[in-house]
Amino acid sequence: MALWLPLLSLLGLLPGAVSAPPRRSPDAQAWEPVTPELLRPARFALETYNRGRVAGARAVLGAVSGRVRRAGGGSLYSLKATVEEPPCSDPMVCRLPVSKKTLLCTFEVLDELGKHRLLRGDCGPVDAKITDDKNEISSSFFPLLNKDPLPQNFSMEMVSLFKHFITTYNRTYDSEEEAQWRMSIFMNNMVRAQEIQALDRGTAQYGVTKFSDLTEEEFRTFYLNPLLKEGPGKTMRLAKPIDDPAPPEWDWRNKGAVTKVKNQGMCGSCWAFSVTGNVEGQWFLKQGDLLSLSEQGGLETEDDYSYHGHLQTCSFTAEKVKVYINDSVELSKDEQKLAAWLAKKGPISIAINAFGMQFYRRGISRPLRLLCSPWFIDHAVLLVGYGNRSDVPFWAIKNSWGTDWGEEGYYYLHRGSRACGVNVMASSAVVD
Template identity: 65%
Template sequence: MAPCMRLLWLLALLPGATLRPARPGGADMPARELREPARFALRMYNRGRTPETRAVLGAVRGRVRRAGEGSLYSLEATLEEALCHNPAACQLPEPKRTLLCSFEVLDEQGKQLLLSLHCGPVDTKLRDNENGTLDPFLSMLKAGRPPQGLSLEMSTLFKDFVVTYNKTYKSREELELRMSIFSQNMIQAQKIQALDRGTAEYGITKFSDLTEEEFRTIYLNPLLHKQSGMKMNPAKPVDEPAPPEFDWRSKGAVTKVKNQGMCGSCWAFSVTGNVEGQWFLKQDTLLSLSEQELVDCDKMDKACLGGLPSNAYTAIKDLGGLETEDDYKYQGHRQACNFTAKKAKVYINDSVELSQDEQKLAAWLAKNGPISVAINAFGMQFYRHGIAHPFHPLCSPWFIDHAVLIVGYGNRSETPFWAIKNSWGADWGEKGYYYLHRGSGACGVNVMASSAVVI
């Protein structure tokens, strides 16, 4: 966009300005149709702020893409924000600023999810230079002057975090906000560490610049404890006792760790992981299966807004199977269903509910393959490695909110564990895996265990 046009656009977005109608034939929408998703984005932006520091929505402009039952809104809006949460800014003659923000809001079946949020000052002179967001930050550190309110040690930790996880922020203001959240999260991680009874270490992860609300909204699955799902028959128990340890990874029944991205589709990854193992045991072939097929085509569940493994098994049967990941690639948001029966490579015959007795779960796993389970994800935002054993009242089985895959079990230094394949990428936890205490019902790991049946 030419500089003069950009300036006119910024002026048009100032509070009180009126937007022109959408261009004929374009995808732009009238501002009135964008107000609701914009208000939702504003509520998310204002989470955790006191009333006097909350931003106010100005003008809105944007586009929408529709796919299946979902709509993806790409918005630009102005926000007017009070600066008096920063003591230095309160001394300014005009302790307010106008921000230009871009939001992506996914609306599926009336439920909304904020996929991205980037804000910067309208006055572009306040933006960081082209050398990157870290330049002014690094300059302060080199001069021995950490940002206001942060110790030099915390500032150094944040700098290392940004470099390690290749984080980028659109403005100095966003950087300072994320730095503040990071600092608060380090305190929270220390509290979780102090209350853990296992060998787990909690600290810096790639999620350390997200608030708890952002993390839950983007990556977790509240439907797991809110809805019951399809009924399943109980699995036939295994007669022989569980061996002392077992791991399906060493048997070739587990695909590589995947990444659900900014989408609450853990339920789909849990189920495909289970079906991958079942198919391997029956056909001696390991195929990486399509989670996107379930996100798009499972109409009982809610795509990135959550779902239930029991529903997903039924959807696979009704659809006529699963395509491979290569044929139906993961996109991380709902699209129109593009399943083709002739491309289906894997089929299931039924699904079963497993025992809540962890000894029986171990015996079933050793004989029959990896198990889909749901857990309370307390502390997982900051989990780094080791065997997690959170204080029970903090990780109640009544608030399960994340679906994962048990692939094995064993002991480390006499501490029993479940080996759990997660779906947040290999750069989280122990190369993408989570280790949770076994035998105590930790975090509800035993309350929603299930498997597909392949005959």
């Protein structure tokens, strides 16, 4: 589906931006009951979890469920497992003597050519259990960090980093318990960012961002839209290819066709920002006037109908419409042809897999294809240019999370490798 098709079909009758639609898992596979294939990565994750423990102090694997994504010669296992911790009576380890404790763990294990690697492991106290017959958690859990010992890798350096994060992004929390919970999330996220960094094949740097105190689930719910590729839409005609070869580099920001970076807020409206950015560029190229269009009020300007990013009654006024659209086109999935079209025709509306973007700071991102599959599209953005940095080819991408994210609001993704599905949903409005 073209990202801007809802705009074309409504032509100014776009309702107020709403929060993200009910979330469905981006994974195509359902959660599977335990099988030998799932047990192998689960046992590997447990071995890693138990590393350094003496006999008698090692945790034991309980119920397991999970799913697997496959790409090329590798598999990515997303697992949920109960882990039985042995009784604790050592005062140097536990605060009070406790009996056997059940933890709920989520693991992500990458299997490349038979070699396993633990990408993520999070465990917390749980009263519920995983039921094999339903393959799901029977009730939710919440780690009460004020009651349980802090993780062993807890350090004053991490505390200092978290305090700096709070100051930098002006965070406040309702209680000490929530602050501890957010600090735990922050610590786990720093580990995840390091893992993403180690696996990236580009020049990107990952680390602390304004999203570092959010769980992956929260981040996806608030800032992404996993249903982008599944929405209804009409079939578009293919754009006429550009005969001229693509210039070595191009940037519409330097040519006056791109408005300032905007902020969608905690709303899954990224598609609207991708759409309006594309229309802004098309209008500029045809009419010579760069207008900042409203993502919330159809084809009105931001001045006439500013974006608020929450559910509200539409206040669209037809008399205030400033631009129009004549048609729509689907673009080639060939990156060279995309570059040629962009240089000739203007910024392009695209959608990508947002893997790693929660912790992206700068540089050219190039995640492993298995981790950033084109089949799991969940974020809409605007392609504004391309080029090379130290012989590393990139796409310059305008995001909608404000200028305090990434490189002043921009994301740079490797060009030429179809990274993160950058080429699978490229489209544009047409202004005659």
